[in-house]
Amino acid sequence: MGVDVKIEGLTKSFGKQLIWKDVTLTLPAGEISVMLGPSGTGKSVLLKTLIGLIKPDTGSVVIEGVDIASCSERDLYEVRKLFGVLFQDGAMFGSMDLFDNVAFPLREHTKKSESEIRNIVMEKMDLVGLIGAENKLPGEISGGMRKRAGLARALVLDPEILLIDEPDSGLDPVRTAFINQLFIDLNAQIDATFLIVTHDINSTRTVPDNIGLLYHKHLAMYGPREMLLSSEEPVVRQFLNAQTIGPIGMSEEKDADELAAEKDMGLPPLPPIPMQLEPSNGIPRKYQRPPGAWCRENGVTPPPGSFQADAAMAPGGMKADPTKAPH
Amino acid sequence: MSSLTAARALKPIGTAGSLFAFALDVGRAVFRRPFQFREFIQQAWFIASVTIVPTALVAIPFGAVIALQVGGLVAQFGAQSFVGSAAVLAVVQQAAPIATALLVAGAGGSAIAADLGARKIREELDAMMVLGIDPIQRLVVPRVLACMMIAVFLNGLVSIVGVMGGYVFNVIIQGGTPGAYLASFTALAQMADLWQGLAKALVFGLIAAIVASYMGMNAGGGPKGVGDAVNQSVVITFLLLFIVNFVMSAIFLQIIPSKSG
Ligand SMILES: Nc1ncnc2c1ncn2[C@@H]1O[C@H](COP(=O)(O)OP(=O)(O)OP(=O)(O)O)[C@@H](O)[C@H]1O
Ligand SMILES: [Mg+2]
Numbered sequence: 037m038g039v040d041v042k043i044e045g046l047t048k049s050f051g052k053q054l055i056w057k058d059v060t061l062t063l064p065a066g067e068i069s070v071m072l073g074p075s076g077t078g079k080s081v082l083l084k085t086l087i088g089l090i091k092p093d094t095g096s097v098v099i100e101g102v103d104i105a106s107c108s109e110r111d112l113y114e115v116r117k118l119f120g121v122l123f124q125d126g127a128m129f130g131s132m133d134l135f136d137n138v139a140f141p142l143r144e145h146t147k148k149s150e151s152e153i154r155n156i157v158m159e160k161m162d163l164v165g166l167i168g169a170e171n172k173l174p175g176e177i178s179g180g181m182r183k184r185a186g187l188a189r190a191l192v193l194d195p196e197i198l199l200i201d202e203p204d205s206g207l208d209p210v211r212t213a214f215i216n217q218l219f220i221d222l223n224a225q226i227d228a229t230f231l232i233v234t235h236d237i238n239s240t241r242t243v244p245d246n247i248g249l250l251y252h253k254h255l256a257m258y259g260p261r262e263m264l265l266s267s268e269e270p271v272v273r274q275f276l277n278a279q280t281i282g283p284i285g286m287s288e289e290k291d292a293d294e295l296a297a298e299k300d301m302g303l304p305p306l307p308p309i310p311m312q313l314e315p316s317n318g319i320p321r322k323y324q325r326p327p328g329a330w331c332r333e334n335g336v337t338p339p340p341g342s343f344q345a346d347a348a349m350a351p352g353g354m355k356a357d358p359t360k361a362p363h
Numbered sequence: 364m365s366s367l368t369a370a371r372a373l374k375p376i377g378t379a380g381s382l383f384a385f386a387l388d389v390g391r392a393v394f395r396r397p398f399q400f401r402e403f404i405q406q407a408w409f410i411a412s413v414t415i416v417p418t419a420l421v422a423i424p425f426g427a428v429i430a431l432q433v434g435g436l437v438a439q440f441g442a443q444s445f446v447g448s449a450a451v452l453a454v455v456q457q458a459a460p461i462a463t464a465l466l467v468a469g470a471g472g473s474a475i476a477a478d479l480g481a482r483k484i485r486e487e488l489d490a491m492m493v494l495g496i497d498p499i500q501r502l503v504v505p506r507v508l509a510c511m512m513i514a515v516f517l518n519g520l521v522s523i524v525g526v527m528g529g530y531v532f533n534v535i536i537q538g539g540t541p542g543a544y545l546a547s548f549t550a551l552a553q554m555a556d557l558w559q560g561l562a563k564a565l566v567f568g569l570i571a572a573i574v575a576s577y578m579g580m581n582a583g584g585g586p587k588g589v590g591d592a593v594n595q596s597v598v599i600t601f602l603l604l605f606i607v608n609f610v611m612s613a614i615f616l617q618i619i620p621s622k623s624g
Binding site (some may be wrong): 084089113116117119121124125127128129130137140141143145149 | 433468481482485486487489490491493494496604
């Protein structure tokens with residue numbers, strides 16, 4: 037079904053180092069959101085705050101009426117059962133093989149028989165393309181495989197909220213395209229609320245319903261995909277279009293000289309907004325909105341060439357034949 | 364500036380506080396079911412496997428040195444008949460718990476800190492908590508209990524090997540009489556001394572495992588953080604163990620009347 041995640045006024049610092057301040061946003065139930073931001077802006081810290089692994093200094097994270105930031109340990113363990121989490125490095129248990137890793141949540145939290153567990157685990161392993169590797173130890177496989185195994189483990193309890201930290205770092209482009217399609221199909225299938233942290237511009241442009249950008253210790257913008265992709269806001273357009281011109285420099289912020297030098301360079305035009313990925317079985321997702329709907333409702337003219345299925349410039353925008361339909 | 368120095372000076376107190384809070388958490392988790400029996404057995408086996416051989420090797424020279432020292436000293440007083448007894452006292456009361464402590468902290472504790480530290484930086488502990496499992500109950504409690512059990516076991520081992528080492532040294536090298544050595548066992552030593560050694564070993568095992576687990580679970584900053592955690596856990600455990608050994612010895616001296624003649 038998916039549930040809302042209401043984040044309000046969240047601030048976190050480690051010692052004197054402020055990570056972000058006053059982050060307020062709501063992850064709408066059942067929708068896919070992507071969080072972007074330069075390296076080190078605290079995206080992983082934000083994910084960990086959402087599951088109560090890190091306590092924020094101020095602010096609240098409310099899920100089904102429970103405030104993660106201030107609830108009791110007992111409530112926290114209850115609420116966490118709604119979550120599936122993929123950590124940045126997969127976080128597989130090093131002493132267990134992949135099968136036991138993926139089976140772990142089932143063995144802990146359900147009374148299923150070993151044969152039922154086996155079926156579920158193999159189904160998820162198939163989903164992430166790891167059939168045949170189930171008896172390998174996490175130390176014996178590549179980073180990308182660890183990540184896919186982590187995803188299988190996150191999915192195994194049919195979570196209401198999926199938090200995914202950089203699913204595509206360490207994956208090759210083909211696997212990335214498959215994983216993106218997998219997210220869309222999964223969302224159609226289980227209607228969970230997704231929050232994906234990524235650096236991949238292509239995924240950002242084609243997968244989510246909503247996009248957020250963390251920049252310079254605050255949430256620069258959060259909203260529907262089309263809103264950010266058509267935004268003229270300098271930081272947003274620089275990041276979403278991977279350009280060097282704009283306020284973001286190598287060390288996060290450019291100094292005044294650099295900005296002045298760029299002043300009279302014309303900004304490149306916004307590229308067309310691609311179509312959003314659709315479930316591979318063709319049945320629209322529950323919260324999917326027609327292409328261009330947001331732009332029309334808000335009187336925004338999308339960049340020329342937007343929403344043309346055949347004009348998908350980005351490789352991931354093409355609808356290749358993706359993973360098998362989920363069973 | 365002054366607040367910075369103050370913060371630095373007060374940091375150990377904060378650490379001691381959170382170490383104590385951690386110990387209380389562990390104490391509470393001991394009684395939470397289901398008990399992780401498999402993990403307990405595996406850990407006990409593992410700790411035993413890394414400590415038994417070094418312990419035996421340390422115990423023999425320990426016993427021999429004590430026999431040498433005590434034997435020489437006692438001979439000067441003309442009380443050769445007490446050699447065996449004095450050696451047993453020294454080994455059972457002091458040498459065995461200390462040797463055990465060094466090995467449990469040095470071999471067992473460092474392995475625990477390294478293991479938990481690696482899990483911490485690989486985010487395994489985070490993943491566990493997210494999956495609704497408390498790492499203290501799941502990982503720390505079995506390790507603490509295993510460490511205590513193995514400490515008691517090692518204590519017995521050191522006592523036996525030490526006493527035998529003393530016997531061999533006294534009888535064969537110093538030319539003492541076997542009968543006198545054995546007969547004098549009960550002259551000064553008593554059952555309470557065994558209990559004392561046992562109690563010390565239990566407490567030492569507890570401290571070593573708690574400190575190692577705490578350090579491991581709070582490791583930070585990549586692989587180097589794990590190395591630091593291991594290093595600190597060994598140093599802190601040694602410090603604590605020597606202090607606790609002193610305190611416990613003093614208490615036992617007060618409450619157990621020593622046997623005379
Ligand atoms: N437990 C911690 N203690 C102290 N500082 C931390 C801790 N965790 C993260 N940080 C700091 O918070 C900042 C943000 O880290 P985070 O891992 O969230 O970045 P990120 O946005 O996920 O970057 P990347 O895209 O490279 O993964 C970093 O400067 C890091 O040093
Ligand atoms: Mg990160």
